Amino acid sequence: MKKISHLGIAVKDLAASEALFSKLLGDEHVHHEIVEDQGVSIASFKIGESIIELTAPTRDDSAIAKFIAKRGEGIHHLALEVDDVKSELERLKKEGIGLIDESPKEGAHDMLIAFLHPKSTNGVLIELCQKK
Numbered sequence: 001m002k003k004i005s006h007l008g009i010a011v012k013d014l015a016a017s018e019a020l021f022s023k024l025l026g027d028e029h030v031h032h033e034i035v036e037d038q039g040v041s042i043a044s045f046k047i048g049e050s051i052i053e054l055t056a057p058t059r060d061d062s063a064i065a066k067f068i069a070k071r072g073e074g075i076h077h078l079a080l081e082v083d084d085v086k087s088e089l090e091r092l093k094k095e096g097i098g099l100i101d102e103s104p105k106e107g108a109h110d111m112l113i114a115f116l117h118p119k120s121t122n123g124v125l126i127e128l129c130q131k132k
Helices: 014-025 063-071 085-094
Strands: 003-010 030-035 040-047 050-057 074-081 105-107 111-116 126-131
Touching: 003 063, 003 126, 014 040, 014 050, 050 063, 063 074, 085 111, 085 126
Parallel strands: 003 050, 074 126
Antiparallel strands: 003 074, 030 040, 040 050, 105 111, 111 126
């Protein structure tokens, strides 16, 4: 593991949440992106080398929409940057860690991503991410 990449926060209203976090963090480093495959729209705030990523659903069947319906808004995942997502998935599977994603997929910030199952990680959804 290289570093904490970002902290994902599930939000219902991206514009309202972005306004709130702009007050908290400043808005000079906001990045906007839609990840169609994941069904999300994001607003990211860079803080040092890490990012706070506000993530809102763009469709009702997205994982974020389901998370919000079940648990409400709040911290969704912790993302850890790795050199090679595929090899980390293989290593962690051998260690007995449950995987949501068996192989990497496209994510925000031009990264490959994969999620570990929170039942294997003390209830924390962990995302592995790799810069392309």
